[in-house]
Amino acid sequence: MLTLHFIPYNDIEALSSAKRIQKILNIVKDDKIALLEGRLKKEEEKDLIEITMEEIDEKFKGVELAVIYPDKNYRHIFDRWRKGFVSMLLGDRQGLTVVGPASIVKEIKKDPNKIELFTQEEKKKKKK
């Protein structure tokens, strides 16, 4: 059974970068797909990959990761400044971050404004 675990931005807002990453990884290592409201900082995304690699063993095979971010909708410079100002005050709540265990999620495709998530079972069905 596929379990989605939603994390509201409020839940990670006050956490340090290390704790944010650990919270996400704990959910993923529990074989659930984490859906985070908003996105991590670029540095945190990089750290998530690094820490994932350090924790890989025979049971934990890593993660599949995708971020949907409505960046391209802000074509006007004023909108971009406004968005930047709001993000600075309230954190980056826009978009959605999907992190799933590699043992369950085979692939996440982005197109770039939609996410397609393929589970291991789904892939097998597609081959038929």
Place this chain on the structure above:
Amino acid sequence: MLGVFKRFINKFFRDLFQGKKEIKLGLYGPPNGGKTTLANRICKDWLGEEMGSVSNIAHETREIQIKEQIKIESKGKELTFNLVDTPGIATRIDYEDFIKSGLKEKEAKQRAKEATKGVVESIKWLDNVNSVIVVLDATKDPYSQVNLTIIGNLQARNIPVMIAANKVDLKKSSIKKIEGAFPQYPIIGISAKYGENMEDFYEALFKLTK
């Protein structure tokens, strides 16, 4: 406009305080994009020798490899740099994938272990390079989060980036898809394996490092 001004200020202060520093050119990207094939092509073109081994099995390069003092020439100009070939960055490494590729279980587990260390090493080396070529397989989906994370982190560090859309010799390749995903970066379509379009690549390299 703001971005151009920011880049100018960053470049001005970088040049002011660091002077003419040594160019450390990093090859970054996901596994099997052709980083080592490109490194070999550059080294063969200018040094007459290869840099590392290549394979169809992912994570062939599991340690940072450096070739120092590569001097290239194009249109009467010269450029000297140290080339840093990095292990491919991935978010998942499963030893069973290596078994499917033909390795024995023990070998596969060892390769997986080394590959995870290689990814960590690649990420740490982001702090040591000052120009980067992101090598992408032009037959693959460019919107993978690994690509976006690598490029996002390079951008945050103000490291000049150029994208090599590799494997253009293959029918499935699409430079347009990569241009659509990363419109703000110079993108050169190449075939590192067959040496296609390398003149344009070297010309772009001069612009990247100037």
